[in-house]
Each structure stands twice: as structure tokens, then as C-alpha cells.
Amino acid sequence: MSVTPKFRVGILGASGYTGADLVRLLLTHPNVEIALMTAERKAGMPIGDVFPHLAGYDLPDLIGLDEVEWPAVELDVVFCALPHATSQEVIKGLLHATGHSLLDEMVVETTGDLADSISGEVKVVDLSADFRLRDTDVYAQWYGREHSAVTLQPKAVYGLPEVNRDQVRKAHLVACPGCYPTAALLALIPLLKAGQISAEDIIIDAKSGVSGAGRSLKEANLFVEVAEAMHPYAVGQHRHMPEIEQELTLAAGEDVRISFTPHLVPMNRGELETIYVRLKEGTTVGDLKDQLVDAYADEPFVSILEEGVVPATRMVRGSNRCVLNVFQDRIPGRAIVVSAIDNLVKGSSGQAIQNMNLMLGLDETTGLMQAPMFP
Numbered sequence: 001m002s003v004t005p006k007f008r009v010g011i012l013g014a015s016g017y018t019g020a021d022l023v024r025l026l027l028t029h030p031n032v033e034i035a036l037m038t039a040e041r042k043a044g045m046p047i048g049d050v051f052p053h054l055a056g057y058d059l060p061d062l063i064g065l066d067e068v069e070w071p072a073v074e075l076d077v078v079f080c081a082l083p084h085a086t087s088q089e090v091i092k093g094l095l096h097a098t099g100h101s102l103l104d105e106m107v108v109e110t111t112g113d114l115a116d117s118i119s120g121e122v123k124v125v126d127l128s129a130d131f132r133l134r135d136t137d138v139y140a141q142w143y144g145r146e147h148s149a150v151t152l153q154p155k156a157v158y159g160l161p162e163v164n165r166d167q168v169r170k171a172h173l174v175a176c177p178g179c180y181p182t183a184a185l186l187a188l189i190p191l192l193k194a195g196q197i198s199a200e201d202i203i204i205d206a207k208s209g210v211s212g213a214g215r216s217l218k219e220a221n222l223f224v225e226v227a228e229a230m231h232p233y234a235v236g237q238h239r240h241m242p243e244i245e246q247e248l249t250l251a252a253g254e255d256v257r258i259s260f261t262p263h264l265v266p267m268n269r270g271e272l273e274t275i276y277v278r279l280k281e282g283t284t285v286g287d288l289k290d291q292l293v294d295a296y297a298d299e300p301f302v303s304i305l306e307e308g309v310v311p312a313t314r315m316v317r318g319s320n321r322c323v324l325n326v327f328q329d330r331i332p333g334r335a336i337v338v339s340a341i342d343n344l345v346k347g348s349s350g351q352a353i354q355n356m357n358l359m360l361g362l363d364e365t366t367g368l369m370q371a372p373m374f375p
């Protein structure tokens with residue numbers, strides 16, 4: 001009986017929420033083995049002590065980043081599920097330690113022919129925000145610190161597979177989109193590309209479950225602070241705004257400005273965005289719907305719901321799906337687009353695996369076809 005060779009995968013930050021969901025999803029992925037898992041405070045612990053739901057599986061113990069023996073650990077893929085700022089330092093360090101060609105000044109981008117010449121080297125999928133913003137000055141402005149890997153940034157590919165699939169296939173460093181941007185971009189990019197909606201009048205009203213804030217202890221995320229209540233935060237200044245505008249502007253070919261307000265809602269996972277748009281002259285709500293149906297006809301993870309069916313987080317929980325629909329606003333000339341994802345799956349870990357599948361030349365859906373959990 002022949003044994004399928006498996007790619008060796010490392011998860012940096014496996015003791016966090018996205019790390020845990022990476023482990024959960026990768027445990028049933030037929031083409032990978034989890035060869036390394038790191039933590040900071042939880043270093044030295046078995047993963048089952050940190051996350052009881054992951055006890056009893058054949059997994060390595062959590063180790064500190066400083067204990068990783070690059071390049072001897074021989075990883076094919078590294079998932080970086082670390083806080084932003086830490087991530088760029090760690091990625092730069094691991095590329096140095098493995099003597100990666102991506103650091104070569106001659107390699108100006110990873111998606112052209114040069115990508116083929118570095119095909120055997122480790123591939124990095126970053127879940128943090130560190131390589132998403134293409135302009136490092138914009139990064140400095142929104143993240144309050146200078147970017148420390150300025151020459152590496154242009155070599156990263158923005159990992160929204162439905163939009164950048166071909167670049168992701170050849171990439172060695174993929175920046176996974178933020179959870180809010182994922183839900184917004186999937187809803188809006190096809191409409192802006194088709195010139196159906198105004199680039200100037202887009203209002204995104206977003207809601208997220210508390211796992212979106214990560215597992216580290218924060219007073220604002222205690223049960224008493226979030227249960228039986230709901231509140232907006234980072235009003236008018238959330239750092240996902242420039243990320244969403246960057247990708248919408250690229251798609252539209254003109255400057256796109258958005259109003260974006262996230263809210264924290266008392267649920268563990270899930271993200272819902274209600275998006276108000278202005279129709280261009282001569283465009284109907286039916287045209288928007290047709291455009292979304294067309295754009296996603298062959299996409300395994302994006303579904304446009306039937307007439308009148310309202311997207312909800314319970315339709316996507318635990319799955320890599322995004323569900324969308326379009327509705328007529330009472331105000332003439334306006335429409336409402338609703339988008340739902342699971343922040344920990346399509347909004348981070350699932351999307352990261354979707355990117356990995358593309359980078360490794362595997363079927364994009366491998367290990368990601370779980371149906372949503374309900375109730």
C-alpha cells in the first residue's frame with residue numbers, strides 16, 4: 001500500500017484562537033502533518049492542557065519560538081498566527097535562518113518567473129496584519145510603529161483567493177486578509193469592478209464575536225463586559241479601514257472611501273456585515289444580485305442566497321463559507337448587501353489553509369469542506 005507523502009507544517013502561535021482552529025482543521029487535512037507548534041506563555045505545555053478539545057491527538061508539544069531549530073525542522077509551510085508587529089520580526093528571522101531566497105534583493109516579487117526558482121523553499125502564511133498594507137507608511141500611521149521589514153512587504157501577496165488566486169499559487173509569503181476585510185471585500189469587489197455602485201458612499205456596519213479579539217487577557221473582553229450587551233468600538237478609526245479601502249481601490253480603479261464601524265457582540269465566533277451602497281445611474285438591485293451570482297458561480301466557499309434569505313452567522317459557523325445577499329433599500333437608488341463569515345475560519349484559519357492549498361498546488365478545498373455547525 002502506498003503512503004501519501006505529507007507536507008510538514010508549523011503553527012507559530014498554536015496556543016491562540018486562530019492557532020487552535022488551524023490545528024482543528026489541519027488534523028483532518030490528508031496532505032499535511034503538524035510538525036511544530038509554538039507558544040509564548042504556554043510554551044512547554046501539551047496542547048491538550050491548553051485546549052482540552054485538542055487532547056488525545058498525535059500532536060507535538062508547544063515549544064517557545066527560541067527553541068525552534070531552523071532550518072533543521074524542515075518545514076514546508078509555516079503559519080504565523082502571532083500578534084502583529086511580532087509577526088514581521090519572526091517571519092524576517094525565520095527567512096534569515098533558513099537562508100530563504102525571498103530575502104535576496106534581486107527577488108523583487110514572488111509571483112513571476114522568479115517564483116519558480118525558489119519553489120522548494122518554505123512557504124509562509126501570515127494571519128496577522130503585518131504584510132497586508134502595501135504602503136509601509138500607511139502601516140506606520142495605523143499601527144503606530146514603523147514597519148521593520150520594508151523590503152519584504154512588496155513580496156507578500158494579499159491572500160484573498162477569490163480575487164488573487166493566481167498570485168497566491170506562486171507566492172512564498174501570503175498576508176491573509178483581516179476578518180472584517182474578508183467579509184467586506186467579498187461583498188463589494190465584484191460590484192465595484194462592474195461599476196455598479198458608487199465608490200464614494202459605502203457604509204459598512206460590522207459585528208464580530210469576541211474570539212475576534214484573541215485569547216490574551218483583556219478587561220474589555222471579560223464575560224461581564226461583553227455578555228447581554230453590544231457596543232461599537234474604534235469608531236471612525238479602526239485599522240481595517242485602510243486595508244478595506246486599499247483593496248477596493250485596486251478593484252475599482254479609482255479611490256474608494258468607506259465608513260466602517262465594528263461592533264462587539266456577545267457570541268464566540270461569527271461576523272456579520274450590513275453594507276449600504278449607492279447604485280450607479282441605471283443599475284438595479286437585481287443587477288447587483290446577478291453580478292454576485294456570476295462572480296461566484298464557480299467559487300466553492302462563497303454562496304449567494306435565494307431571494308429574500310438573510311445571511312446570518314449561524315449559516316457559516318465553523319465553516320469556510322461566506323454567504324451573501326442583496327436587498328432593496330427603502331431610499332431609492334440605494335441597496336443593502338449583507339455578508340456573513342466565521343471570523344476564525346473564512347476570516348482567518350480556514351482562509352489561511354485555502355491559501356496554503358494553492359501555494360502547495362493542492363485542490364483549494366482540501367480539508368475545508370466541513371458544513372457549518374448548527375445549533
Ligand SMILES: NC(=O)C1=CN([C@@H]2O[C@H](COP(=O)(O)OP(=O)(O)OC[C@H]3O[C@@H](n4cnc5c(N)ncnc54)[C@H](OP(=O)(O)O)[C@@H]3O)[C@@H](O)[C@H]2O)C=CC1
Nearest residue numbers: 013015016017018039040041042081084128212214215348
Ligand atoms: N481572532 C481572529 O478572529 C483573527 C485574528 N487574526 C490575527 O491572527 C493573529 C493571531 O490571532 P489570535 O489567534 O486571535 O491571537 P491570540 O491572542 O489568541 O494568540 C496569539 C498567539 O501568539 C502567541 N504570542 C503572543 N505574543 C507572542 C510573542 N511575543 N512571541 C511569540 N508568540 C507570542 C501566543 O502565545 P501564548 O498564548 O502562549 O502567550 C498565542 O499562541 C493576530 O495577528 C490576529 O490579529 C486575523 C483574523 C481574525
Ligand SMILES: CC(=O)N[C@@H](CCC(=O)OP(=O)(O)O)C(=O)O
Nearest residue numbers: 128129178179180208209212213
Ligand atoms: C472583535 C475584535 O476585536 N476583532 C479584532 C479584529 C480581528 C482581526 O482580523 O485582526 P487583525 O487585523 O489584527 O488580524 C479587532 O477589531 O481588532
